[in-house]
Amino acid sequence: MSHSPKVSLRDLENHGAFIDRHIGPDDAEIAQMLRVVGHESLESMTDAIVPASIKSAAPLALPEAITEEEALAKIRAIADKNQVFRSFIGQGYYGTLTPNVILRNILENPAWYTAYTPYQAEISQGRMEALINFQTMCADLTGMEIANASLLDEASAAAEAMTLAKRSCKSKSNVFFVSSGVHPQTLEVVRTRAEPLGIELVVGADSDAAGTDAFGVLLQYPDTFGSINDYKAIADVVHARGGLVSVATDLLALTLIAAPGEWGADIVVGNSQRFGVPFGFGGPHAAFMACRDAYKRSMPGRLIGVSIDTEGKAAYRLTLQTREQHIRREKATSNICTAQVLLAVMASMYAVYHGPQGLTRIARRTHRLAAILASSLRQAGITVGDGFFDTLHVTGVDAAALHAKADQARINLRRIDAGSLSISLDESTTRADLIALAALFGASISDIDALDASTADALPPTLVRGSDFLTHPVFNTHHSEHDLLRYMRALADKDLAMDRTMIPLGSCTMKLNATAEMIPVTWPEFANMHPLAPAAQALGYKELIDGLEAMLVECTGYDAVSLQPNSGAQGEYAGLLAIRAYHRANGQSQRDICLIPESAHGTNPASAHLCGMSVVVTKCDANGNVDVEDIRRAAEKHSDRLAALMITYPSTHGVFEEDVVEICKIVHEHGGQVYTDGANMNALVGVAKPGKWGSDVSHLNLHKTFCIPHGGGGPGVGPCAVKSHLAPFLPRKLGEDSPVGMVSAASFGSASILPISWMYITMMGQQGLRKATQVALLNANYVAKRLEPHYPTLYTGRNGLVAHECILDLRPLKDATGIGAEDVAKRLIDFGFHAPTLSFPVSGTLMVEPTESESQVELDRFIDAMIQIRDEIRAVEEGKLDREDNPLKHAPHTATMVSGSEWTHAYPRELAAFPLASLKLQKYWPPVSRVDNVYGDKNIMCACIPVDAYKEEADA
Structure with missing residues (x-):
């Protein structure tokens, strides 16, 4: 009778650690890959790659790895130290109700959150449709001609508006006027951005704008105190001097008040946070910029445009990429790289779900609650400003005493100064909230409906919106949960993300985003905290942030970190x-x-x-x-x-x-x-x-x-x-x-997603983090070594090894066959892969970074695809495939192409669709064939495709 060897409790516990779930290859695969690379151990390989002059002598001074369950318990205890009060602070951040269908199927769905920037158009059609919905939503609500596919936050969007105005206006002035009615954080960021560029800021009352010779002005509409002001006369004066008018606004308010584009704004910015995205202690939230069409080649950020594919079908792509910082380098007018795409998708789906009538209903309810509260306060002798949407400016009060009472009631108000405060209502405000808020001021609301019946709206009559918005069918179709669920699923099915395949992008480190890391993000203790809540209410966030900063200090060898x-x-x-x-x-x-x-x-x-x-x-x-x-x-x-x-x-x-x-x-x-x-x-x-x-x-x-x-x-x-x-x-x-x-x-900054990194470092521990780095180095060298007979690696370091990524040189193949790196990138789509980084940092190359999260099986699947592609290129070299009519030049191949009644290519359909037998078991079909970039830039359209276009496609 045989007995299994005794295993220690420590070993058994270690096998339950997160390290083995995060790192793709197991120990046997690591040993096999090390043999291919030519090393006996991860340590010897690391010594061969990393210069001794920089190598750390001691291990990281971090705790050892723990399990997912232990880490979640630790962060649960941290989250419980946050106290989430009812927040009526406003100042650009408002309570919102995230539709559960969007919460579960966008924010918590790896098909959406693990996708990459849509540089490869053919495998990004779903997310780009969601983003073009966002652009259309922003352009419609602001009354502008074009909008971009999201910016970082309202404040940095306002700073971008300043520099866009500077390079686009006719004025020779170096002064930018900022209304004292803008949100304080917006003024802070604009001031930061202006000083190094030598732009002179003048901050003053709205009435001072007309008398200031400035290349541009920034107004807030409604302003930070809630007032809705008529700015048409100011806009006319600024335009007469050759300046441009920038406006920071509120998308929900714009369902009820006149669009800025209707009274003279040139650039409109804001935050889409209140369209279904939680407070998150300040972020992430998707900002936007909309402007006149004349500025589209100068506006910052990403623009999604409509082009056609090789079959003549409408297809989305990033348009006018020559505007982007990574191309313009030191001539760039902005350094924007990341956009808040996931949050923009959420906001766009919120608009799709509610539609124009639903958004208007939410806005009207919010406004009615504010008007009713204002009426109640006035009846109690409290002074409240006129002409507002959702924010009441209360003056002549003892602000400190009121804040003390509010604190006892677990309510947050915005304190402006010793004698004034403001109260911002929102979609989440209830009738009970109204009664509690009135009580703070000694007012009583006995019958809300009766007070509602006797209270007029507080919108300025001359600024009530009369124009239509969100008329496109996409905003008027998917209003049931079933319909929206299926629409979002249909979009996700068009795309490739990390939930389906390796994304081998160099310099972008597309690694596992573990579920356990994501779970705390949507906990209400993190999600529902207003960024301006008193520090005593955010002790959990303080512990989390302090702890993460200390972890990053230890990992980097620096002394201090800012997470802003x-x-x-x-x-x-x-x-x-x-x-x-x-x-x-x-x-x-x-x-x-x-x-x-x-x-x-x-x-x-x-x-x-x-x-x-x-x-x-x-x-x-x-x-x-x-x-x-x-x-x-x-x-x-x-x-x-x-x-x-x-x-x-x-x-x-x-x-x-x-x-x-x-x-x-x-x-x-x-x-x-x-x-x-x-x-x-x-x-x-x-x-x-x-x-x-x-x-x-x-x-x-x-x-x-x-x-x-x-x-x-x-x-x-x-x-x-x-x-x-x-x-x-x-x-x-x-x-x-x-x-x-x-x-x-x-x-x-984007505080609500910091739990992800905290969880990662905590679960990996000192040994896991080092092993992750070593396996990242191993995986890159394994790919380079296996592909060496087929594609030379352009650069290697000491001992002929690379670091965490390798650059495959396709330039000789282009010279010999006409097949270039872009053709290989598109052909990889037929194998179900996102392309590596294309032509960066060297034109005509592919840069591959497999990361530590990919198993040997997935690496071999990618390698097999690349070898098969090399065989196809060789067939072109040898004349077995036509130089122009070959599967690389026509990639990617859609299901429509290969299943059509006619097949006009010289190569077989099976080679087009199933170049490897394994693809017959699991196949990704791109929704469009190769997208025509030149057509898209010559025929710029950056809004939802008219329904007629789909009819024309069907008739063709």
Whole structure:
């Protein structure tokens, strides 16, 4: 009789840890892949890849890994320390009721939250339809001609409106006028953005706008105190001087009051938060910008447009991409990278679900509640402002005493000054709330319906909306839960996301977003906290944020972290602002030169430009490494003016460069600071710390290394981590007095998604984080080694190994066959894969980053696809497939194409549809064939497709 060997309790418990669920390959697969790469262990491979000069000597000072259940219990205890009061603070953030069908099937659905930015149009048709609904919704409600596919928050959107006005207006003025009625956080971010660009801000009452010679004005409609003002006369005066009018507004209010486009606005911005997206202690929420058609080539952010595919069918794509920062680099007018796509999708579905009548009903109910409350307060002798939508401005009161009473009743009001406050009502406000609010002021509402009958609306009669909106059928069809559920499912089925397949994008780290990490995000203790709630109510958030900051400090080797930046690009911006402020504090304001290698991410030079720095591009050598001697030459040449060097490490070319310590030393010797782009931190955690090898500041992409999902192009979080000498120059929080202003509307940025990264680090522990990095290195080298006979890897580091990603060089194949990297990218769709990063950082290449979360089975599936594609290219080389009529040039192939009654291609249908036998068991069918980019840019349409177009398609 045999007995199984005794296993220790510790071993049994370790097998239940999260590490094995996050890391794709098991130990047997790791051993097999190590043999292919040529190493005996992860440690020996790590030693062969990572330079000894930067390697961490000690393990991370973090706790050991724990199970999902243990981590959820810990964060549950943290969440319970938050006290969620009824919030009537307003100031740009309002209570909302997220339809459960949207909560479950968008926000909590990996088909939506694990998708990537829609750069590959053919596999992104679903999310782009949702985004074009968002654009149409924003354009309709604002009365403008075009809107973009979301921005980070209302404050940064207002700052973008300022710079758009500056480059688009006819005025020669350098003054931007901001109404004192804008939200305080908006003014803060606009002020931060204006100063490095040399724009002079003038802040004053609305009545001062007409008398100020400015290239643009920013108005709030309704304003931060709730007043709805008629701005037509101001707009006329500004236009007469050649200036532009920007307006920050409220989408729900615009269902009842005149659209800004109807009275003269040129640019309209705002936040879609109250369209079904919870407070989340400040974010993430999708902002928007709408403007006149004349500015579409200059407006920031992403535009979804309509083009056609090769079959003549309507197809969505990102349009006018030449506007984007990653292409324009130091000539960029914005550094926007992440957009809040997941939240924009939620807001658009909220509008689809409710439709124009439903939105109007919600707005009317909210307004009636506000009017009834105002009437009750006035009857009690309280002074309330006139002409409002949902916010009452109450004056002549003892604000401190009222706040004390409200606190006892678990109610939050907005305190403006000692004698005034405001009360903002919203969709979630109840009749009981109305009675409780009135009671705070000594007023009594005995019969709400009777008071309703005797109370008039408070909307200014001259500004009541008369125009229609959301007339497209998509907003007038899906009003039952069944209909909306099926519509959202139909859109998700058109797309490829991480729930279906590996997304092997280089520099984007598309790794597992574990369910356990996502669960706390929608807990009411995190989701329903207003960002301006008193600190005593947010003790759980404080513990979470402090804990995550400490974890990131330990992982990076820096001394302090700000979690305020709500995208990687904003983290870059914050880091450069810290460097700029540091030099100024040391009396060296002349330091304005930023050295950036030619291989850098496009956001690097864009962020430097926005900080008022002059970019000097340095060279890379033949091996793709930063050219140390060129950096030395540039640092010496610009020694008196050198502010910073921005480098990415490991490099954008996918290698650990040997000379990074020497590079830091060179920059420091010439008075500069070293900024290390944290995009590739997934190759470093637990192995090396940038703060210890000489770097002064990094941003980190929590939506890359630390598991926050990409969400179709956002949300993101881009914390800024710095050494102690730069810590005083991190972005200030709202109400703080410190040298550098706010870079995001909320003090802690997109706070509600921080539990994801907290959970990831907590569940992985010190050993798990290091192993994840090592397996990320292994997976990349395994792919490179297996594909080496078919596609050369363009750059390698020490010992012929790459870091966490590899660049496959397809340029020789293009020269020989006419088949280029884009053809391979499109052909991969037929195999059910999202393409690797196309033509970045080197044109004509594919950059692959498999991450640690992909198993050997999935890696081999990708490798098999790439080998089959190489065989097809070889068939073109050998004349077995036609140079033009081959499966690569016509990829991707839709079900309609391969099942049609006619097949005109020289290659068989089976090769088109099922190039590998395994695809017959599970097949993704793209909804459109290859999209025509040129047609889309020549025939720009960025709103919902008219229904007639579908009829024409069916008739064709």
